[in-house]
Amino acid sequence: MSLSIADVQKVAHLARLAMNNAEIEAAKSQLSGIFELIEEMQSVDTKGIEPMSHAQDLSQRLREDKVTETDQRGLFQSIAPQVESGLYLVPQVIE
Amino acid sequence: MTWETIIGLEVHTQLSTCSKIFSGAPTEYGAEPNTQADAVSIALPGVLPVLNKGAVERAIRFGLAIGAHIAPRSVFARKNYFYPDLPKGYQISQFDLPVVGMGALKIQVEPLSGSSNGPGKTYEKVVRITRAHLEEDAGKSVHGASQGMTGVDLNRAGTPLLEIVSEPDMRSAAEAVAYAKALHTLVRWIGISDGNMQEGSFRCDVNVSVRHKGEPLGTRREIKNLNSFKFMQQAIDYEVQWQIDTIESGGKIQQATVLFNPDTGETRAMRSKEEAHDYRYFPDPDLLPLDISEEWKEQMRATLPELPEARHTRYMDQYTLTAYDASMLTSSRDMADFFDTCVSVAGPANAKLAANWIIGEVSAQLNRDGLEITQCPVSPLQLSSMLIRIADNTISNSGAKEVFRTLWSEGGDADVIIEAKGLRQVSDTGAIEALVDGIIAANADKVAEYRAGKDKLFGFFVGLAMKASKGKANPGQLNEVLQKKLAG
Numbered sequence: 001m002s003l004s005i006a007d008v009q010k011v012a013h014l015a016r017l018a019m020n021n022a023e024i025e026a027a028k029s030q031l032s033g034i035f036e037l038i039e040e041m042q043s044v045d046t047k048g049i050e051p052m053s054h055a056q057d058l059s060q061r062l063r064e065d066k067v068t069e070t071d072q073r074g075l076f077q078s079i080a081p082q083v084e085s086g087l088y089l090v091p092q093v094i095e
Numbered sequence: 096m097t098w099e100t101i102i103g104l105e106v107h108t109q110l111s112t113c114s115k116i117f118s119g120a121p122t123e124y125g126a127e128p129n130t131q132a133d134a135v136s137i138a139l140p141g142v143l144p145v146l147n148k149g150a151v152e153r154a155i156r157f158g159l160a161i162g163a164h165i166a167p168r169s170v171f172a173r174k175n176y177f178y179p180d181l182p183k184g185y186q187i188s189q190f191d192l193p194v195v196g197m198g199a200l201k202i203q204v205e206p207l208s209g210s211s212n213g214p215g216k217t218y219e220k221v222v223r224i225t226r227a228h229l230e231e232d233a234g235k236s237v238h239g240a241s242q243g244m245t246g247v248d249l250n251r252a253g254t255p256l257l258e259i260v261s262e263p264d265m266r267s268a269a270e271a272v273a274y275a276k277a278l279h280t281l282v283r284w285i286g287i288s289d290g291n292m293q294e295g296s297f298r299c300d301v302n303v304s305v306r307h308k309g310e311p312l313g314t315r316r317e318i319k320n321l322n323s324f325k326f327m328q329q330a331i332d333y334e335v336q337w338q339i340d341t342i343e344s345g346g347k348i349q350q351a352t353v354l355f356n357p358d359t360g361e362t363r364a365m366r367s368k369e370e371a372h373d374y375r376y377f378p379d380p381d382l383l384p385l386d387i388s389e390e391w392k393e394q395m396r397a398t399l400p401e402l403p404e405a406r407h408t409r410y411m412d413q414y415t416l417t418a419y420d421a422s423m424l425t426s427s428r429d430m431a432d433f434f435d436t437c438v439s440v441a442g443p444a445n446a447k448l449a450a451n452w453i454i455g456e457v458s459a460q461l462n463r464d465g466l467e468i469t470q471c472p473v474s475p476l477q478l479s480s481m482l483i484r485i486a487d488n489t490i491s492n493s494g495a496k497e498v499f500r501t502l503w504s505e506g507g508d509a510d511v512i513i514e515a516k517g518l519r520q521v522s523d524t525g526a527i528e529a530l531v532d533g534i535i536a537a538n539a540d541k542v543a544e545y546r547a548g549k550d551k552l553f554g555f556f557v558g559l560a561m562k563a564s565k566g567k568a569n570p571g572q573l574n575e576v577l578q579k580k581l582a583g
Contacts, residue, residue: 014373016177053170053192053378059386065112065149068119069133076137077129086128087237087246090179 002032099308100335101315102271102301103263106278107256108288109232109296110153116231116255117144117187124294132234132249138182143381146171150255153287154194154229155387155395157257160285160402161224163198165392171229171382174374179247180234188258190376193228194385195257200224200281201404203422204273217418222274223262232256251295257287263302263312268331272324275299277403284403284428292322303331304348305338313338314348318355318362330355334362406431414438414446423454429468433475440479445486452478456499473502481509488569494518522569527560527576530568534559535580545581556581 008028012019019027073086082089115122118135135142158165172190205217232254240246259278265271279297282288290297299322304315318334321327333355338348353362401409403425410421424434430453437449457478461471481498484490490498490513501512513519521527534556535542545552556577561568 014175014375054380054383056383058383059168060146060383062148062151063119063145065114065147066119067114067121069114069121071130072133073129076132076134076139082244084241084244084246086130087240087248088129088179089241089244089246091245092238092243093179093236093245 003028003035096307098305098335098339100266100268100331101263101304101306101312102265102267102331103315104259104261104265104271104274104278104302105300106259106261106275107232107298107300108259108278108282108290110150110255110257111286111288112147112149112153112255114147114149115253116147116150116229117253118142120253122254124291126250128246128248129250132252136182136234136249136253144187144379146382146385147255150229151194151385151387152395153255154227154257155392156285156287156399157227157259157282158195158198159392159396159399160281161195161198161200161227163224163227164196165387166192166194166196167387167389168192169194169228169385169387171379171385172376173379174230174376176374178233178236179245180236180249180252182234182249182252186231186233187379187382188230188376189228192384193226194387195224195227197226198224200274200277202270202273202277203407203418204270205422206269217422219418220264220270220273222264222270225260225262227257227259230256230258257282263304268328268335271301271331272328275327276324280403280426285399295322298322299327301327301331303334303338305335305342313342314350316348316350316362316364317352319352319365321355326355326357329357329360330362333360337362400428403428403431410434410446410450414443414450416447416450420447420450420454423458424450427468433468433471436475437479437482440476441482441486445479445482448482448486449479452482452499456496460503472504472506473499477502477506477509484509484513488520488522488571489513490518491520491566491570493566494520517565518567520567520569521564522572524572524576527564527568527572528580530560530563531556531573531576531580534563542581546583553577553581 008024077083080088118133120133120136121131155165170192171187173185174188175185200222202220202222203217204220232251234247234249234252237246265274279290283290288296298320301318302315304313306313318330321330351364353364355362407421407425410416425431434453438446441449485495498509498512541552560573
């Protein structure tokens with residue numbers, strides 16, 4: 001399977017990546033290469049093998065439902081570009 | 096041709112954990128902006144999510160309560176989209192392997208007043224629940240917080256949610272509301288959510304489509320974020336009519352997300368984002384699969400209380416209550432517990448009497464004073480001792496109302512109030528007969544008229560007798576004696 005320019009543009013848009021034509025061309029061939037690898041893997045017979053959702057065959061550890069964190073708003077907001085009345089400010093988003 | 100409405104619901108219910116789903120930040124409602132947003136909530140680089148056991152326990156309890164399959168292994172996935180109140184750029188959710196699989200909820204559908212397609216009579220229906228999955232909530236955007244800027248409060252980010260998805264099994268606004276209410280009752284009943292709709296702990300998205308009966312499903316539109324049952328009914332009614340009108344006038348329904356405006360009573364499409372549904376889900380590499388052992392599941396099962404559906408059935412079978420009474424009493428666990436305590440004190444024979452009082456007088460007074468049943472000034476014990484006195488004919492119904500008013504405002508004990516206020520009714524047949532004899536003797540003309548066929552006069556004699564007894568004559572006995580004596 002090989003990707004089209006339009007495919008790459010769509011993925012770039014979804015990922016909010018600004019790419020020029022040369023970059024899109026380069027990404028297209030790199031991504032196509034990855035798809036070739038995937039195709040190669042598809043040829044392996046995996047019948048009867050349960051798919052894994054994680055590379056490690058372990059199960060999730062859980063934490064007790066306890067509050068362990070204290071308010072560090074001042075510290076966190078000291079590196080924010082803009083804050084007001086405790087809110088992080090971002091350019092206006094219109095619904 | 097008749098139109099058929101098809102409705103499915105997605106409900107986001109906030110789980111009542113004290114800490115967030117992937118971090119130890121508090122989840123309390125109403126805190127100062129961003130004071131409950133820790134490094135994980137605001138997605139600082141390098142942080143890792145650690146799953147909250149309490150959230151998983153609540154999901155298991157829910158799954159068991161709807162008779163669903165609990166996945167022995169489920170997987171967390173990233174749902175990718177950009178919005179300022181989602182600082183990671185993705186929401187951790189579950190996709191193809193949710194924790195709770197197919198289950199079902201039995202609902203009692205009541206007709207809705209003013210609903211275009213509400214049925215006429217209460218009936219039972221089973222709604223299938225496709226799945227329920229764990230996910231984190233996003234933060235809140237505050238529009239117009241500052242000139243040309245949007246404010247972001249991330250206190251809510253990372254709050255655990257259980258998203259409960261139904262099959263498109265509902266056929267009217269009445270059924271959708273009945274399902275939402277039953278679900279709302281259930282999540283509070285099993286203690287997994289406070290269900291507070293004003294605070295957003297129970298938010299409903301409603302998928303609506305219409306079709307001609309027997310035809311394939313029509314295109315649906317999704318009404319987002321309904322946080323009251325009344326708005327849900329209004330929104331569905333409006334949306335259904337809009338879709339029918341659109342199709343009948345030659346138009347086509349476009350799949351869309353719409354918002355309900357309570358001020359105008361209308362639904363309107365949100366600006367559609369062409370890639371809105373391109374979420375590119377994939378398993379979150381920061382989280383391992385969630386394993387739920389048979390043993391853990393059984394532990395959770397042991398903690399479940401008797402469920403609303405089971406109690407509903409029990410009330411009808413054991414106490415021969417009507418479906419309506421049973422529904423009212425099981426509208427919350429506190430209400431049902433109140434009733435059960437009354438019955439355990441007053442006896443099963445007085446169950447119907449207890450139900451009448453709780454659904455009637457008690458609920459009315461609670462409503463009037465804006466109280467919950469748990470705050471009822473009259474305890475089940477106090478109410479029961481009064482019910483016993485009604486049942487054994489010590490007091491009449493009107494006497495009981497006075498006892499109840501006193502219990503409500505001053506407290507105390509029913510028996511003491513009955514004596515202090517002289518409410519004990521006269522049930523001594525001899526005394527009632529003497530009283531009736533006196534009245535008959537003093538009203539010979541009216542008696543003659545009555546015996547000549549003027550039946551309406553019976554009420555007149557009852558009134559006289561009641562007055563003569565200062566309202567204390569047992570009404571049943573009085574009627575009996577009067578009838579006998581007047582017959583001559």
